[in-house]
Amino acid sequence: MSLPVRDDLVGQQPYGAPQLPEAIQLNVNENPFPPSASFVADLAAAVGEAAASLNRYPDREALGLRFDLASYLTRVTGVALTVEQVWAANGSNEVLQQVCQAFGGPGRVALGFEPSYPMHPLLARGTNTGWFGVPRAADFSLSVDAAIAAVREHQPAITFLTTPNNPTGTVTGLDVVKAVCGESQGVVVVDEAYAEFGTSVSAVTLLAAHPRLLVSRTMSKAFAGAGLRLGYLAASAEAVDALRLVRLPYHLSTLTQAAARVALAHTDELLGTVEAVKAQRDRMLAALPALGLSVVPTEANFLLFGPFPSPGQVWQALLDRGVLVRDLSSAPGLSGWLRVNAGTEPETTAFLAALAAVLADR
Numbered sequence: 001m002s003l004p005v006r007d008d009l010v011g012q013q014p015y016g017a018p019q020l021p022e023a024i025q026l027n028v029n030e031n032p033f034p035p036s037a038s039f040v041a042d043l044a045a046a047v048g049e050a051a052a053s054l055n056r057y058p059d060r061e062a063l064g065l066r067f068d069l070a071s072y073l074t075r076v077t078g079v080a081l082t083v084e085q086v087w088a089a090n091g092s093n094e095v096l097q098q099v100c101q102a103f104g105g106p107g108r109v110a111l112g113f114e115p116s117y118p119m120h121p122l123l124a125r126g127t128n129t130g131w132f133g134v135p136r137a138a139d140f141s142l143s144v145d146a147a148i149a150a151v152r153e154h155q156p157a158i159t160f161l162t163t164p165n166n167p168t169g170t171v172t173g174l175d176v177v178k179a180v181c182g183e184s185q186g187v188v189v190v191d192e193a194y195a196e197f198g199t200s201v202s203a204v205t206l207l208a209a210h211p212r213l214l215v216s217r218t219m220s221k222a223f224a225g226a227g228l229r230l231g232y233l234a235a236s237a238e239a240v241d242a243l244r245l246v247r248l249p250y251h252l253s254t255l256t257q258a259a260a261r262v263a264l265a266h267t268d269e270l271l272g273t274v275e276a277v278k279a280q281r282d283r284m285l286a287a288l289p290a291l292g293l294s295v296v297p298t299e300a301n302f303l304l305f306g307p308f309p310s311p312g313q314v315w316q317a318l319l320d321r322g323v324l325v326r327d328l329s330s331a332p333g334l335s336g337w338l339r340v341n342a343g344t345e346p347e348t349t350a351f352l353a354a355l356a357a358v359l360a361d362r
C-alpha cells in the first residue's frame, strides 16, 4: 500500500545525523560545554514566570527578543540595527525555510557552492524550489570569478554563501559576498552559523549597501544553545516583512522567547567557552598532521581530516572506541574526508587517542 506522498519526496531520505548519547559526540558541531548552574537557575526562573501566562498566545512579533538580538549583533559587528531588521525563528533552519518560502518556490531556483550545508538543498526541495549545487575549487575555496559566473549562468532567486563553511571550515571573503550581491537579481543569504569561532568581518557590515542581502545566525553553536532552537537573521526591514508573510502565527513559543532572552543576557558567559573550544580545534589542527593526515584550514569549531581510502571503516572503528564523528564522505567533493568538532579537552584527548589506535591497526 502506498501513501499519496508528493512525487518529488518519494524515495528521499530525511536529514539524520546519528544521535548516540553514550558515545563522545563530536559529530554535529555542538558546543561541548553545558550551561552553568547560575544560567540554569536564571532560565528556570524566567520560564517559570512566563509559564504563568501560557493561557495567552506569545508575542507574535517576538519584539523583546528581536530587540535583544539586534543589540547583540550591533555589539559584535558595530552596525546599528533596528528591531525591524532582525528576525527570529526556531533554529536558523526555520529562518532559512522561511527564506525559501518567501523568495523561492515553484519556477524559481536556489544556488549553493558545494560541499556545503546539506540543509540548504533540503529546504529548497521542501519548498519546491529548484537547486543548483555549484562545485567549489579543490581546496574548497570560492573565488569572486567563480561565484559571479555561477550566478550569471543560473540566475538564482536565492544564493547561499556559508562562511565559515560547513563542513569544510573554510572562509569566504566579503569581496565574494559583495560581488554576488552586485550580480544577483535574487536575494543572497550569508549563513554565518559559525561566525563567533572565526576572525572574519561579518556580512552584517554590508547590509546598508546591499538591500537584497540576508545574514543568518544561530544560538545553536557558539552560544551553546542547540537544544534551545533559536536562529535569527539580519536584513532590510522589507526582507523581514516578507518573512512575516510565510511564518506560522505564534511560531516562537512564550517559553522559547523567554529562554533565548535569558541566554542573551548571559552572552559573555556563554561565549566565554569559545576560546576553550578554539584551543581544542587548534590542538587537533596540529595533532592530526603529526598522525600523517591532512586537515583543511578552518575558522569554525570543526575540521575536515583525511583523506582515507575507506572513511566509513575509520568512522566505525572510531565509534567502536566510543567516539562519534561525522562521515560525509558520500557527498560530492568530500570523498575520503571525515569531520570532527572540537570537544572538551578530555573529549579531544580521547578522540586523538582513538584515532591514533585506529591508524596503528590498519
Ligand SMILES: *Cc1c(COP(=O)(O)O)cnc(C)c1O
Pocket: 029, 090, 091, 092, 093, 094, 117, 162, 166, 191, 193, 217, 218, 219, 220, 221, 226, 230, 231
Ligand atoms: C548548524 C548549522 C546551522 C544551525 O541550524 P539551527 O537550526 O540554528 O540549529 C545553520 N547553518 C549551518 C551552516 C550550520 O552548520
